[in-house]
Amino acid sequence: xxxxxxxxxxxxxxxxxxxxxxxxxxxxxxxxxxxxxxxxxxxxxxxxxxxxxxxxxxxxxxxxxxxxxxxxxxxxxxxxxxxxxxxxxxxxxxxxxxxxxxxxxxxxxxxxxxxxxxxxxxxxxxxxxxxxxxxxxxxxxxxxxxxxxxxxxxxxxxxxxxxxxxxxxxxxxxxxxxxxxxxxxxxxxxxxxxxxxxxxxxxxxxxxxxxxxxxxxxxxxxxxxxxxxxxxxxxxxxxxxxxxxxxxxxxxxxxxxxxxxxxxxxxxxxxxxxxxxxxxxxxxxxxxxxxxxxxxxxxxxxxxxxxxxxxxxxxxxxxxxxxxxxxxx
Ligand code: PBG
Numbered sequence: 001x002x003x004x005x006x007x008x009x010x011x012x013x014x015x016x017x018x019x020x021x022x023x024x025x026x027x028x029x030x031x032x033x034x035x036x037x038x039x040x041x042x043x044x045x046x047x048x049x050x051x052x053x054x055x056x057x058x059x060x061x062x063x064x065x066x067x068x069x070x071x072x073x074x075x076x077x078x079x080x081x082x083x084x085x086x087x088x089x090x091x092x093x094x095x096x097x098x099x100x101x102x103x104x105x106x107x108x109x110x111x112x113x114x115x116x117x118x119x120x121x122x123x124x125x126x127x128x129x130x131x132x133x134x135x136x137x138x139x140x141x142x143x144x145x146x147x148x149x150x151x152x153x154x155x156x157x158x159x160x161x162x163x164x165x166x167x168x169x170x171x172x173x174x175x176x177x178x179x180x181x182x183x184x185x186x187x188x189x190x191x192x193x194x195x196x197x198x199x200x201x202x203x204x205x206x207x208x209x210x211x212x213x214x215x216x217x218x219x220x221x222x223x224x225x226x227x228x229x230x231x232x233x234x235x236x237x238x239x240x241x242x243x244x245x246x247x248x249x250x251x252x253x254x255x256x257x258x259x260x261x262x263x264x265x266x267x268x269x270x271x272x273x274x275x276x277x278x279x280x281x282x283x284x285x286x287x288x289x290x291x292x293x294x295x296x297x298x299x300x301x302x303x304x305x306x307x308x309x310x311x312x313x314x315x316x317x318x319x320x321x322x323x324x325x326x327x328x329x
Contacts, residue, residue, distance in 0.1 A: 010127035026305055028072035028325035030315040032118065032275070036213050037061050037083040037102045049209035049284045051291070053319050055081060065112050066090035067256040075116035075240040077169065077317055078102055079214050082126050088134065089126030093156040101162035107164035118196065119160035119227055121153060121181065130211075130218040132172040132226060144226055149174045154184035161190035169252060171198040173226040178246035194249035196275065200262055203227035205283030206255045213280065236262050238272055248272065252317070255279040257304060260311040267312025276313035278304065298327060 011021050036055045038045070056064060065076060080098035082091030091097050098143035099119055106112050124132045133149025135142050149172065157168045158181075168185065170177045178197050185193055203224045211217040228235060240251060251270065253263050254277035263276055286304060289295040301320050308316050318324065 024306055024310045024327060026302065026324060026328045027169055028321075028329045029074040030309075030324055031066050031073050031305075031321040032075045032077050032116075032202055032315060032317040033064075033073055033321035034077040034079060034120075034319060035061050035064060035102075036079045036096055039083045039098065047209065047213045048211055050280055050319060051287050052323075053213060053283075054201040055213065058105055061102060062105065062109065062112075065106055065109075065115060067322065068325075069112055069114050071322055072329050073115070073321050073325050074315060075118055075166075076106070077120055078165075079117045079120050080125060081215055085126055085128040087259060088152060089123035091126040092121075092123050093152065093159040095159065095163075097159070100159060101183040103160065103163040103165055116166045117164065118169050119157075119165035121157050121160060121168050121170045122172045123149070123152060123156070124172075124216040124218075125214045128215050129220065131221075132223065133174055134256045138270060140216065142221055144174075146174050146176070146226075150176055150180040153177050154180040157195075158184040158188040158190065161185050162188060165193065167194050167196050167250070169196045169198060171196070171201060171227070171254075173201050173223075175242075176246065178243045180250050195247065196250040196252055197243040197248040198252045198254055198277070199240040199243040199248065200251075200253050200259075201227055201260060202228065202230045202255065204255050204258075204279065204281070206258065206279045206285075207252035209280035209284045230259075233262060233265055237265065237269060240266055244270065244272065250275065253313075254317075255282060256308045256313070256316065257282045260307060263308070263311040263313055273314050274312060274319060276308045276311075278308060278316055278318040278320070280319065298323075302327060 011017055038055040040057040044060050045055040047053050078099050122132050124130055128136050131144050133144040136145050150195055153274050250273040252275045256278040257275035290297040
């Protein structure tokens with residue numbers, strides 16, 4: 001019989017050999033951990049569909065931040081739960097808004113300097129209707145007004161940058177928001193703060209648990225009038241191109257796992273640093289299987305993250321950041 005000349009198994013023989021030829025790696029410094037910050041003190045409110053994730057008051061959030069530093073995690077993505085909401089979402093750009101206060105407090109603590117602070121810039125956590133922009137109603141119909149929203153989003157970005165955000169991350173999906181935010185930030189003297197645009201953000205069922213965590217479910221209608229249709233790859237490339245032209249410095253794709261093809265296409269086509277957001281539903285889905293003993297937690301978690309890196313992400317926003325950092329750090 002003929003023997004195989006090439007034997008792929010030779011390089012799989014030992015753990016050391018496998019490690020030597022491994023093409024993709026996970027590092028704690030390329031993981032970003034989301035925090036949901038709420039008013040009060042000593043608050044650590046569990047989110048039922050996201051085991052291990054909490055609404056945290058600022059004092060508790062500071063403890064989480066310190067743990068992230070110990071684990072070598074690259075950054076935090078901050079979401080705020082304001083004490084009051086209104087039609088316009090004024091809490092988003094308030095000088096003493098929940099995210100602005102948190103940014104200042106974390107920046108003041110020099111032991112947390114190794115964390116890059118990213119502010120999610122959107123209005124949905126702050127509006128009483130839960131939409132990401134200004135809602136206009138006409139009888140039974142409603143629509144989110146793009147250009148009126150731009151003004152408020154730009155104010156929000158400038159105020160987050162003024163409070164100490166290292167990166168501004170618009171997640172609203174209004175047209176023209178990157179340019180609007182860039183010019184508001186420049187006018188406020190924050191020309192050195194980069195914009196990481198959620199350039200391709202799909203209207204996804206996988207955001208469900210987040211809306212419990214951030215109390216941001218739309219009170220009527222859905223987000224399909226501004227977030228992308230999950231069927232479209234070419235449109236995602238146009239979204240990215242536009243954001244780059246408007247001045248985006250980095251890109252974020254979301255969700256991650258169900259949209260790995262988008263990530264790959266973006267990686268092949270654009271040179272900007274590229275991140276992916278493994279969203280709440282991806283986390284919840286894996287946890288549900290872990291709880292039933294249907295999947296091995298550590299292996300399945302790391303495999304889900306590695307796939308995202310392999311598809312082209314330089315960094316990953318994930319609720320698994322702490323657990324993953326413990327394993328790969
Ligand atoms: C704000 C925002 C959302 C997420 C991140 N930023 C919710 C949404 O668009 O409905 C979802 C993140 C997640 O599911 O983990 N617009």
